[in-house]
Amino acid sequence: MAHAKRSYGAFLPRDHTVHPPPLTPQHRFTILRSPRQPLIRIDPSLSDTTGPVFNSHDVAPGDNNLLTNYATSGPPIGERIVLHGYVLDQQGKPVPNALVEMWQANAGGRYRHRNDPYSVAPLDPNFGGCGRVLTDRDGHYVFRTIRPGAYPVKLGGLVDWRAAHIHFSISGSGWAQRLITQMYFEGDPLIQSCLVVQGVPSESQIRGLIARQDPSAFIINDSRAYRFDIILRGRHATWFEPQTSHEQLEETQS
Numbered sequence: 531m532a533h534a535k536r537s538y539g540a541f542l543p544r545d546h547t548v549h550p551p552p553l554t555p556q557h558r559f560t561i562l563r564s565p566r567q568p569l570i571r572i573d574p575s576l577s578d579t580t581g582p583v584f585n586s587h588d589v590a591p592g593d594n595n596l597l598t599n600y601a602t603s604g605p606p607i608g609e610r611i612v613l614h615g616y617v618l619d620q621q622g623k624p625v626p627n628a629l630v631e632m633w634q635a636n637a638g639g640r641y642r643h644r645n646d647p648y649s650v651a652p653l654d655p656n657f658g659g660c661g662r663v664l665t666d667r668d669g670h671y672v673f674r675t676i677r678p679g680a681y682p683v684k685l686g687g688l689v690d691w692r693a694a695h696i697h698f699s700i701s702g703s704g705w706a707q708r709l710i711t712q713m714y715f716e717g718d719p720l721i722q723s724c725l726v727v728q729g730v731p732s733e734s735q736i737r738g739l740i741a742r743q744d745p746s747a748f749i750i751n752d753s754r755a756y757r758f759d760i761i762l763r764g765r766h767a768t769w770f771e772p773q774t775s776h777e778q779l780e781e782t783q784s
């Protein structure tokens with residue numbers, strides 16, 4: 531069911547000091563991508579604060595179920611999970627009709643992408659790895675999926691394994707709320723050594739990127755559940771993803 535778009539007034543200016551630095555010289559791709567001149571603050575235009583607007587016809591039923599949205603001959607292989615949470619604005623209010631998009635590797639750590647160099651890991655013919663959903667009137671979203679596997683990366687001569695993660699893109703009540711980040715799983719021992727996670731200097735912000743196991747949403751004889759709440763702006767905003775993840779993927783050793 532479509533809900534009316536709600537306005538929460540002006541957005542707080544984004545505090546760039548609480549997000550990863552654009553220039554991280556040890557990550558060579560940021561050298562070309564990061565700005566060389568001081569940023570100029572431009573007040574948001576009307577379209578920045580009121581768009582995009584999404585309605586139920588923009589997302590098909592089942593787009594949020596990765597157990598079925600690509601499958602043709604059976605369910606995908608892997609540990610089935612429920613992944614859910616709330617999208618909140620800078621004041622902690624729910625953001626309805628936010629577009630939540632996610633993508634991930636399969637249970638073996640392999641992306642369905644031609645540039646994924648981790649080719650020794652198998653593709654799952656019944657798993658596409660992408661999903662999307664609109665938040666409901668309470669700002670709540672739900673995905674059904676399988677837990678992604680870890681995959682190897684190489685950066686600056688170091689070989690590492692990425693902690694299991696899911697990529698998120700959220701489009702809230704305005705372009706000013708756009709957020710792209712990565713979510714990790716509580717209890718994953720690879721979090722402590724993952725080079726991308728360790729690019730986040732704040733322990734509290736790392737905690738904000740970790741989904742918590744949520745027994746209240748378990749499905750008996752089916753799935754464990756994890757909860758990941760997302761704050762789009764403000765002092766407690768969920769971090770943007772460190773800007774090295776895709777570059778690391780390109781450098782992955784097979």
Ligand SMILES: [Fe+2]
Nearest residue numbers: 635695697775
């Ligand atoms: Fe990834």
